[in-house]
Amino acid sequence: MGERGAVRLESLTRSYGRVVALDGVDLEVRAGELLTLVGPSGSGKSTILRLVAGLDRPDGGRILVDGQDVARIPPHRRAVAMVFQDYALYPHLTVLANLTFGLRVRRVRRQEAERRARAAADRLGIGELLDRYPDQTSGGQRQRVALARALLREPTVYLLDEPLASLDAPLRFATRAELITLHRELGTTTVHVTHDQAEAMTLGDRVAVLDRGRVRQVGPPQQVYDEPADVFVAGFLGSPPMNLVPGGGVLGGADDVTVGVRPEDLALDPDGPVGAAVEAVEALGSETILLTRCPDGTRLTVRTGPRPGVRPGDEVRLRADPGRLHRFDTASGRRLR
Ligand SMILES: Nc1ncnc2c1ncn2[C@@H]1O[C@H](COP(=O)(O)OP(=O)(O)O)[C@@H](O)[C@H]1O
């Protein structure tokens, strides 16, 4: 387990006409790990997966799987299985036939193909849907069919393109946990693409943050959260996002420096150095988000406990945890030590 399936991307570039989708992507996916690739819509996530799967070609750079350049290997011979955002099931085939299709193409005998398909379907809890057609199943069920189909390929790398995006919140939460368990059991290298920063925080061993066709940072989620490499990553991971104050302002700072503080690292404190007016209060039950505005116009978002006893219009004092301030070079956006 975990011996095969290392993926290495070197200086990958891909443009579509004048649109630069990938602007020199370097990324290493370790054998057996679950890596989450996160970034806003249009940042190049799907393009990366399509290139690894061989469904598209890079303009430049290399893709290595277990040290082998895969440029000349056609998609059906690459040991990768991709799950598409829109599932890509055959509408005119039953669920069972969708599952056995790939096996039959690879000349697995019908009985054996159906046995394997049933086993994969049972594993994903869709064993009773085998006779239905895709349009007779729910979005969550179709997603499972697509995952079961990927399992049947027994690949050395799974490429999952936003597999949870179209599920409603409770189902997304449950399926996320199942994916983690599945990965733990299989130990197969998995690249999981998402635009959801919460998913990125909870899912993978490591997270890679993509912005406009470039990898901005790679690391364990907590480390990336605690030490974002630049202003983009700082603002992207975390909800509500980090407060970023150019010049430092009320947070204290210097010219050319942008100072950041996460909402949970700001506290209500009667003796706090920062005065602010509460503009809005979002009571979320387990926590409360305060949107505040300082006399100089700086807006600070504060995350505090339930029932803070604060109402819009109140004047509050705030204190930032001094050990949790982030400093960035304003010109380059890079983190300063
Ligand atoms: N086949 C294509 N033709 C033209 N533009 C494309 C094509 N595929 C992707 N793009 C563009 O490349 C950029 C990255 O796309 P994509 O990888 O799909 O982003 P993501 O999956 O992160 O949302 C986008 O600007 C997108 O519009």
Ligand SMILES: [Mg+2]
């Ligand atoms: Mg995409």
